Amino acid sequence: MEKQLKKIALIGQPNVGKSSLFNRIAKKRIAIVSDLAGTTRDIRKHEIEILGKEALMLDTGGIDETDDAIFSNVKRKAVECAKEADIILFMVDGKKIPDDKDKELFYELQNLGKKLALVVNKIDNDNEKERLWSFYEFGIDDNNLFGISVSHNRGTKRLFDWIAEELPEIEEESNNSDIIDFKELDTGIEDFINPEDDINKKVESNDINVAIIGRTNVGKSSILNALIGEERSVVSPISGTTVDPVDESFEYKDKKITFVDTAGLRRRGKIEGIEKFALMRTKDMLQKANLALVVLDASEELYDLDEKIAGLVDQYGLGTIIVLNKWDENIETFKELETKIRRKFKFLLYAPIIAVSAKTGRSIERLKDKIIDIFNNYSQRIPTSMLNKIVEEALIRHALPSPNGNYLRIYYATQFESNPPRIALIMNKPNLLHFSYKRYLINYLRDNINFEGTPIHIIVRKKGEREEDNSNDTYFQG
Template sequence: MEKTLKKIALIGQPNVGKSSLFNRIAKQRIAIVSDMAGTTRDIRRHEVEILEKEALMLDTGGIDETNDAIFSNVKRKAIECAKEADIILFMVDGKKLPDDKDKELFYELQDLGKQLALVVNKIDNDKENERLWNFYEFGIDDENLFGISVSHNRGTKLLFEWIANKLPPKEIEEVIINNEIQDDEDISLEEFLDPIEDINANAQLDDGQINVAIIGRVNVGKSSILNALVGEERSVVSSIAGTTIDPVDESFEYKDKNITFVDTAGLRRRGKIEGIEKYALNRTTQMLEKANLALLILDASDELVDLDEKIAGLVDKYGLGTIIVLNKWDENMDTFQKLEEKIRSKFKFLYYAPIIAVSAKTGRSIDRLKDKIVEIYENYAQRIPTSILNKVIEEATIRHALPSPNGAYLRIYYTTQYEIKPPRVALIMNKPRLLHFSYKRYLINYLRKNINFEGTPIHIIARGKGQRDIDEDEVEAF
């Protein structure tokens, strides 16, 4: 059953801060923020969570009463959006006096009979609170008037609480689990239907969307790789380090998958990051939070350095499917085996990531890289049947018995995968805290020998029967 969300519309004249508030609510930089009036022209839609309540946020173009056809169309879309919404946030600039256009539009919105708030932005300090008195002439009640400063994150908590009170509780959909369970006198059926298998079930559906982060230090050829993959000159390519500042998105269909590449600005050492390049680094980390896969680009013609290892650590931190790409292979005289040994020694924590040598200049192995992206994503998003997981883990425990720390008898009752992207596996057992990480690592390695997990980390946790919560500190990733 499709989830129905309440809709929140952001309405207001250009340059009052709607996109900034949209980004604040969405907790990521989605809307483009600029001092140039009218930057936002289309309606952006994004599912958000406000104080544990879900909603669909609609960010409209700025409304400007001119004869310009573009802005006339923007106003029409904004009004249509307001009619569609359940909650309307009408935003004005608190550093200016209310004008007739604002009042006229506000009264028009009032007539729609929706939940309506007047949001006065750019109230940056206590002294500027006095400006709020000017906006009472809109005829707004105290509880629906909010003085905020998005840039200073001031006053937004009260606004968010007001919005959350208008939203229904988060929907919890019933999940039916059909697993074969062997009889065991120590375990009840309720204990198996109770565990983590149904956690985030709705979020686990594979939508075939592959978000690929392209990362690496400055001037290793990320833009050239992107251009070679999409088959066109999409990013500016230059020998000057740091040419790419903003991430560039490019999407295309390949083997029934929608692949979106984000070409990020090159990463430098922190001491050398200045101005807009520091902003680019922040955008890179935001992009990694949304990515499924990462292409770690290394320069095959240059020596590996500590910064390469630090950048690779970002991939490990976000638990992404990973392919290590050796670019400029045509300029290197070393054998692939020799380079592979260096990389495996440097990036031990990415032992599961395949290494592909390519040349963006000549196009060598670019098609192979495309195929590998799809393959690794499928490994990253796969859900292993419970019967297969239990069989593999049982074989592993027969080959290498569970340890008996201090004479304690350990027993694994059941194994289940409770999450994908990356795969997360739970061992339901009698004394989970006594299972040593080295044995978990053995089980992960045995899983890899029997199931194709190439390119993806595997997270594993031991938990007791009937234990509902997952302590992320206990999750081991290998």
């Protein structure tokens, strides 16, 4: 008997990110993702499972009010699709002001009497959440308005929870033969790992891309010059001298290290004209980086802006070293300053702190060595047998909780990606595993494996899931 699945329609204008969200929910790169408006023209369908619930996902072509016959047909199909759907996700671009065409279509969809969510994409950080206020013009309430960033996987968990609440439960078959014992690790891992997936074909690289980030005039250019041993970047006491990122590569201990000396980051309210462009370029660079040097001025107090800039490392999942520059001008002891930094940057507890002086050359060679060490940690792969032995020890020391009487079991663990390390826990009820236990496992892994300087991703999934399950993706840096 054929399953009668509820249908979810994804609707919106071209280039708002529908295909990217479709891929994230479907866990496969089915839809074509492109910056070219109108890439998706047909309706794509795919069965999905979200938080243990099944549905049929429909990705429609972008709706564009033009005289073009193609787009006119796309709109007609999209509206027809919405009428057939049980749940409608109406997606808009959060970086633009509310569009009259969007409002008109949204009101039309409201009249269909379906479950309707307004999904505002491209809300990439907390500061951009303020843009959500303008979308209340659509007449939507808080429970049905979602500010997300598909590209940075922000805010999607709340949206997935909302969708899952509208879907029926899946009847699970009781079959204890499915349980995989830690001693049978080689059996069943192929159910999770897709041999055609690029992440399992990564070749070890000797190329290290290092981003240098920090407030203006903390000495980023001076550190770059000291590391490469020549005057490559313009150094000036005037804040904001470096506008364009400057790349410089050199060989060190069989590694090719490429530094990008970024433009100094200022408060958003002070970014104007060319500096605004420089910030955009900096973020582009961070997407390509492996490691980040978070540069702080040891001669000054720590600012809230230092914390916000360091938060970019969290956003892009980079290996990290905190660099205290101008140490020759510092009047505090290292312990005193380290305590202040750890208190302010709790999300970077894994990052080593190195005090340097670009002016005198103090600890510059040590910083080079530490870059190599952190990159090795960032790109390492832990053997499955070793990983599961550590996880098994952690379970013995601190048993899994039983939320509301539910029996939880971890079948096995496997690292499926590096740069940064991403570890999957295959278990029976992944959505019931509390974040505090994941944090405990990460801390236990850090106690037994050298993960200094690198974040760790813990993903929990059901046995047999072959692709990335972003709904359960939880990322800690503790």
